[in-house]
Amino acid sequence: MDQALNILVARLLAQRFVLRKDPLARRALIDEAFRESLEHRLAECGLQLLENPYAEHIAVALQPHMEEWVFGEGENWLSNNMGLPRDGIALLVVVWALIILPKRERQIARVEAGNEEQGDLFGAEKPIEHGxxxxxxxxxxxxxxxxxxxxxxxxxxxxxxGQLSKLGFVVRRNRMIYEGPMLDLMIDYAKLAPRIINGALADILKLSGTQIATAEIDA
Known part of the structure; x- marks a missing residue:
């Protein structure tokens, strides 16, 4: 186990993310003992495993109590730890809302469709789709x-x-923007989705637009 664990940890640190269908990643998701060893090894370095069943990759991130020790110096800590400006963060949220929210709806619908016949214990179970x-x-x-x-x-x-692409949030191809490895891992769906669905994003953009228009008039 030690060699396999070392390889997976090294790959996560060097590559930042690994496909969940990778043999070692799959082992971390289904082998409880291997998963515990992986989480323990990462915790010793102040890191934690990032994964959710709807994401196509797994990754690592700092544990919350380590963030201030690592990112506490400089102005970037006041807003985020990725070095993104405010308009970059806003763009990230918009892209997340346009790609991840519809994706999650399709994934959940497929899972629910696979569980329609509750009495059939041996019915075909529809896996969560990715890609x-x-x-x-x-x-x-x-x-x-x-x-x-x-x-x-x-x-x-x-x-x-371009910065979002470099950070792994998006993939750009033929003037199209696709989900990057980190987009569904680094942003907390449970916290952000309700705010967007309830209209917070629209209010923020409307306010920002008003502020910009006012600035242009004043100029």
Whole structure:
């Protein structure tokens, strides 16, 4: 177990994420003893395993009590620990809402469809789907047309999108934006989804748009 554990930890640290269908990742998800050893090894370094059944990858992150020790210096800690500016964070939330929320609906619907016949103990169980078939992409041009001016204009939009790609949140291909390995792991669905579904994102964008318009008039 030690060699396999060492390899998985080294890959997670060096590559930042590993596909959940990878043999070692799968072992960490189904082998309880291996999972406990992995979590213990990571905890010794102030890290924790990131995984959820709806994400296509597993990854590592700092344990909450270690964040201030690592990111406590500098102004970035005041808003986030990824070095993203405020308009970059806003773009990340918009992309998350457009890609992850619809994906999660499709995944949950598929699971529920597999459990319709409660009395059939041996019925076929539908696994959770992953990949671009369920996580559909978003057009860069359409995204900019809808939100670009609110999110800082063309240059800021392009710069922030490139940063999100570099951090692994998104994958850009043929002017389309797809889910990156970290998008469904680094953002807490349970906390953010209700805020977006209840209209908080729309209110924030509306407010930001008003502030920008006011600034332009004052100028």
């Amino acid at each position: 671009e078939g369920v996580a559909q992409g978003v057009s860069e041009d359409a995204l900019y047309a809808d939100f670009g001016k609110v999110l800082g204009g063309k240059m800021r939009f392009t710069t922030n999108l």
